[in-house]
Amino acid sequence: MRPTKLFISFAFLSLLSTSPLWAQSVVEGDPSVLKEDRAPDNYVYDLKVLIKKSKENIKTVNDKIKEQAARKRNQQREVKAREYYLRAQKLAEEGRLDQARDLYERAIRITEHPEMKYYIKESAHRAKVQEAALAREEADQTRRIEEEDRQEQEEVEGAYQAAVSLYKQQKFQEAQQEFLVVEGMVPDYKAVRSYLEIITQDIAQQEREAIKTQHKEVANQAKEAEIARLREKELWRKEIEQKEKAREEQLRNQAQEVYDQALKLYQDRQFLEARKKFQEVEWVIPDFKAARLYLKRIETDIEKDKERIARDREKLLEKQRWQEELDLKKKDEEFKKALLLKEQEEKAKAEEQAAFVYDSAMALFNDNQLLKAKERFEEVEALYPNYKLVRDYIRQISDSLRTEEQQRIVEEEAARKRAEKLRSEQLMQEADKLFSEGVQFFKTGRLIEAKEKFLAVDQRVPDYRSVREYFKKIDDEI
Structure with a gap:
């Protein structure tokens, strides 16, 4: 009989050790024994019934009190049994087996009390309920972990696919960043490390190709620049040739014009002027038509018509002087007109500025700020001399300031004398x-x-x- 009791006691202690609670509230969850169905507010019990129910309730209350007292004692016994059990466990670990066995037996004897029989069964039931709750919680936790793993897997897979897509688009640097993110989330995921090894080479190759492309572009730009420079040089050469041709054509036209003038002068027996014209033609274009022949023959003609040429020269010089004087007079008139127009513009501008400063000076004068007003009037006089009544105002202000200064000096002298006398x-x-x-x-x-x-x-x-x-x-x- 005693081994069976020992087994039951140890089983009870094992069940107690699995429970996270050492004691349960005495009255937790127990409904009030006096609680009855609520009757309507106007309902009144019969007095005999009331007495009878009160006696029944007293009996029920007494039973509940006994149960609560027994439960409290059992809880105290449980606490003590647990204390003995834990101490025995520690002693057994330390090798003090006799003392440990004595404490185990004490724990068992406490649980053998008659009041503990139902309490032990209730404790076992609570342990089962708790184990079931723990199992449900573990299952829920497992499901949550699986769901988080699934979501993380989907997130990793999404990042992986995005990285692969970027790689296929040859966006190697962006793909490398995405693969590194996947590697940080799940190391050695699928072919991430292979991609990372390959993508480094691809980036290097892409950079090399970019450098080659850049060098090629630079070479093309240099080539295009050289072609543009050659084109520009050719255009410049053609432009020079065209300008040279145009210049030669212009010289020929000028030479022809002067040559025609020389011929006409020669025919009019104006040999000196004709010689000058032929010489001009010869300077511009040597051997132009018969210019040189005319120059050789014209000396004889000049000697023969020297006196007439001298007279003609004098007339011509007179005409030239008159034309020069006419041109000079014309230029002088134009200069005077321009100067007069400029003076009129400057005068209008000065008059406008003077009007603005004059208004400011009048405002100061009317405000009896004579010094500032005088400065403004003097500024007007500098801008536009003799503008309106500026000089009169300056003279009037000067007289006023002079009178005020004299008055001030007299007053200061009188004040000084009074101070000296007082001193x-x-x-x-x-x-x-x-x-x-x-x-x-x-x-x-x-x-x-x-x-x-x-x-x-x-x-x-x-x-x-x-x-x-x-x-x-x-x-x-x-």
């Missing part, structure tokens, strides 16, 4: 007082104090009365 009176009063004190000291034979007083008098009013005589008397007596 003299004060010094005289002080000197009178000090002199009286000095005389008193002198009469009483206190010569040093008397001399100090007389010195103070002399500092305030030099040569005051007979101070000098007192000085002499004091010096003689000392």
Whole structure:
């Protein structure tokens, strides 16, 4: 019989050790024994029924009190049994087996109390309920972990597919970043590391190709620049040739024009002018038509018609001088007109500025700020001399300021004299007082104090009365 009891007790202790709670509240979850169905507010029990129900309730309450007391005792026994059990466990681990067995037996004896029979069964039921709850919680936790793993797997797969897509689009650097993200989330996921190894080479190859492309573009740009430079050079050469041809054509036209003039002059027997024209033609284009032949023959013609040429020359020079004077006069008139227009513009501008400053000066003058007004009027006079009544205002302000300055000087001089007179009176009063004190000291034979007083008098009013005589008397007596 005793081994069976020992087995039951140890089983009870094992069940108790699995429970996270050592004690249960005495009245937790127990409904009030006095609670009855609520009757309507106007319902009144019959007194006999009330007494009968009260007796029944007293019996029920007593039973509940007994149960609560028994439960409290059983909880205390449970706490004690657990204490013995834990101490026995520790002693057994330390090798103190006799003491451990004694504590195990104490724990068993506590649980053999008759009141503990139902409490042990209730404890086992609570343990089963708790195990079931723990199992459900573990299952829920497992499901949550699986769901999180699934979501993480989907997220990793999405990132992986995005990286693969970027790789296929040859966006190697972006793909590398995405593969690194996948590797950080799930190391060695699918072909991530293979992609990372390959993609480094691809990026290097892409960079090399980019450098080659850049070099090629630079070479193409240099080639295009050289072609453009050659084209520009060719265009410049053609332009020079065209300009040279145009210049030659222009020279030929000018030479032809001068040559025609020379012929006409020669035919008109104006040999000197004709010679000049032929020489101009020869300078511009040597051997132009018969210019050189005319130059050789014209000397003889010049000698023969020297006097007429001289007269013609004089007329021509006169005509030239007249034309020069006419041109000079025309230029002079144009210059005068331009100068007059410029002066008119400057005058209008100065008049506009002067009007603005004049208004400002008038405002200051009306506000009796004469100095500032005078500065403004002088500024107007500098901008536009003799503008309106500016000079009159300047003269009027100067007279007013001069009168005010003289008045100020007179007032300052009068104030200075009054101050000097007041100071003299004060010094005289002080000197009178000090002199009286000095005389008193002198009469009483206190010569040093008397001399100090007389010195103070002399500092305030030099040569005051007979101070000098007192000085002499004091010096003689000392």
